[in-house]
Amino acid sequence: MNGTRKVAIVGSARIPFARGNTAYADESNLSMLSTALGGLADKFNLKGEKIDEVMAGAVINHSRDFNLAREAALDAGFSPRTPGTTMQIACGTSLQAALTLAGKIATGEIDSGIAAGSDSVSDSPVVFGDKFQHRMIDLSRARSAREKLGAFKGFSLGELTPVAPSTQEPRTGLSMGQHCELMAREWGITRQAQDELALKSHHNAARAYDEGFHDDLLVPCAGLVKDNNVRADTSLEKMATMKPAFDKSSGHGTLTAANSTPLTDGAASVLLASEEWARARGLPVLAYLTMGRVAANDFAGGEGLLMAPTIAVSEMLARSNLTFADIDVFELHEAFAAQVLCTLKAWKDPKYCKEVLGRETVMGEIDPEKLNRKGSSLAYGHPFAATGARILGLTAKLLASEEKQRALISVCTAGGMGVAALVERAE
Numbered sequence: 001m002n003g004t005r006k007v008a009i010v011g012s013a014r015i016p017f018a019r020g021n022t023a024y025a026d027e028s029n030l031s032m033l034s035t036a037l038g039g040l041a042d043k044f045n046l047k048g049e050k051i052d053e054v055m056a057g058a059v060i061n062h063s064r065d066f067n068l069a070r071e072a073a074l075d076a077g078f079s080p081r082t083p084g085t086t087m088q089i090a091c092g093t094s095l096q097a098a099l100t101l102a103g104k105i106a107t108g109e110i111d112s113g114i115a116a117g118s119d120s121v122s123d124s125p126v127v128f129g130d131k132f133q134h135r136m137i138d139l140s141r142a143r144s145a146r147e148k149l150g151a152f153k154g155f156s157l158g159e160l161t162p163v164a165p166s167t168q169e170p171r172t173g174l175s176m177g178q179h180c181e182l183m184a185r186e187w188g189i190t191r192q193a194q195d196e197l198a199l200k201s202h203h204n205a206a207r208a209y210d211e212g213f214h215d216d217l218l219v220p221c222a223g224l225v226k227d228n229n230v231r232a233d234t235s236l237e238k239m240a241t242m243k244p245a246f247d248k249s250s251g252h253g254t255l256t257a258a259n260s261t262p263l264t265d266g267a268a269s270v271l272l273a274s275e276e277w278a279r280a281r282g283l284p285v286l287a288y289l290t291m292g293r294v295a296a297n298d299f300a301g302g303e304g305l306l307m308a309p310t311i312a313v314s315e316m317l318a319r320s321n322l323t324f325a326d327i328d329v330f331e332l333h334e335a336f337a338a339q340v341l342c343t344l345k346a347w348k349d350p351k352y353c354k355e356v357l358g359r360e361t362v363m364g365e366i367d368p369e370k371l372n373r374k375g376s377s378l379a380y381g382h383p384f385a386a387t388g389a390r391i392l393g394l395t396a397k398l399l400a401s402e403e404k405q406r407a408l409i410s411v412c413t414a415g416g417m418g419v420a421a422l423v424e425r426a427e
C-alpha cells in the first residue's frame with residue numbers, strides 16, 4: 001500500500017454459507033451481514049466501539065436495503081458513530097472494499113475499517129415489467145377513484161409475470177456459465193480436468209473442517225454451524241453422471257452443477273486496522289494487506305469474461321517486483337473450475353502473456369500444492385459479494401497458522417473485471 005503505515009488484518013468472521021433456498025431461506029442480505037458483523041464485534045470485543053468505516057455491499061440488492069453497510073453496522077451493535085459505505089463491484093465487492101479501506105489506513109486517513117459482503121439468492125427482489133411498474137406509480141399518485149381506476153386501463157394478467165433475476169451480462173446476454181463454457185472451449189479445458197479440480201476443492205475444504213481450521217472463523221446463523229455445500233463424499237464417478245448446465249444442446253458442454261459454484265446465500269467480514277489501533281486494544285495481527293490491483297478486459301470484444309484476474313495479478317506482481325516463485329499461498333476464487341484452469345493455462349502461454357499481459361516471458365506455473373489449500377468457492381459456495389472477505393479472512397489465518405510468508409489472492413467478477421491482492425505474514 002502506498003503510505004507510511006502497515007495495514008493489519010486482525011481477523012475475520014463469517015456465517016456458514018448455504019446453498020440457495022436452504023438454511024437461509026428466511027434471511028436477508030441485512031440479517032446475514034448483521035450476524036457476520038456482530039460475530040466480528042463479539043470475537044474482538046468491539047461491541048459499542050466506533051469503527052472508522054464499515055464498507056460492504058451486495059450484488060443482488062433490494063431497494064429496502066438502503067445503505068446496507070450502515071444499517072448492518074448499527075444492527076451489529078457497533079457505536080452509532082460508525083459510518084457505513086455501501087459499494088459494489090460484483091463478485092469482487094468485499095475484496096475491493098478491503099483494498100479501499102487499506103489505502104485509507106496506510107495513508108493515515110482512518111485507523112480501523114471492516115470490509116464485508118452479503119448476498120442472497122433466496123431473497124432476490126421480485127421485479128415486474130415496466131408496464132406494471134408504471135401502473136403502480138400512476139396508482140400511488142392518483143388522487144381520485146377515477147384516476148385510480150384509470151391506472152389499470154388496458155391491464156392484462158401477463159403484466160404480472162415477474163422479470164426473473166439472472167446472472168446475464170448486459171452487453172452479451174450470456175450468463176456467467178455460458179461465457180465460461182466459451183472460455184473452456186478456447187483454452188481446451190476438459191470436463192475431466194474440471195471435475196478433478198472441483199473434487200480437490202471439496203476434499204481440501206472437508207479436511208480443513210476436520211482439522212478445526214474453521215472453528216474460530218464461523219458465526220452460526222439460523223441454526224447453521226457449517227457450510228452446507230462441502231461434499232466430503234462426492235466422487236469423480238458421481239460428478240461424471242451430471243449433465244451440462246449451460247450448454248445443454250451442442251453435445252460439447254463441460255460445465256455442470258458439480259464443477260460450477262452453486263447459487264449461494266451468505267455473508268463475510270474482515271477487520272483491518274493500523275498496527276497501533278490493534279495493539280492498543282490487545283488485538284492480534286494475523287497478517288498485513290500489502291498490495292492490491294483491479295483490472296478489466298475487453299470481454300465484449302472477445303476476451304474471456306472471467307480472465308481479467310490474469311491482468312490484475314500480472315500488473316500487481318510487476319509493481320511489487322515479485323514473481324510466482326515469491327508466493328507461498330495462492331488463493332484463486334473458483335467461480336467455475338474451468339475459469340481457474342483457463343487462468344492457470346493463460347499464465348503459462350507465451351502468446352497470451354505477450355499479447356495480453358505485455359510480458360516478454362510467461363508468468364509461469366503454480367505448484368498445485370500451493371493452490372487453494374483449504375478448498376475454495378466450489379466447495380464453500382459463492383455468495384457473490386461475500387466471497388472476497390471469506391478468502392481474505394481464510395488467507396490471513398492460513399499464513400499465521402502455517403507460518404507461510406506471502407499469499408496472492410484473485411477474484412474474477414462479472415463485467416470482465418478482476419481484483420488481486422497480496423498478503424504478508426505478520427512477524
Ligand SMILES: CC(=O)SCCNC(=O)CCNC(=O)[C@H](O)C(C)(C)COP(=O)(O)OP(=O)(O)OC[C@H]1O[C@@H](n2cnc3c(N)ncnc32)[C@H](O)[C@@H]1OP(=O)(O)O
Nearest residue numbers: 091167176234245256257258260261262263335412413414
Ligand atoms: C465472477 C463469478 O464468480 S461468476 C460465477 C457466478 N456464479 C454463477 O453464475 C452460479 C453458477 N451456478 C448455477 O447457476 C447453478 O448452480 C447451476 C445452473 C450450475 C446448477 O443449478 P441446479 O441444477 O439448480 O443445481 P443444484 O445445486 O440443484 O445441483 C443439481 C444436483 O447436482 C447435485 N450435485 C451438485 N454438485 C455435486 C457434487 N459435487 N457431487 C454430487 N452431486 C452434486 C446436487 O446435489 C443436485 O442434486 P439433487 O437434484 O439430487 O439435489
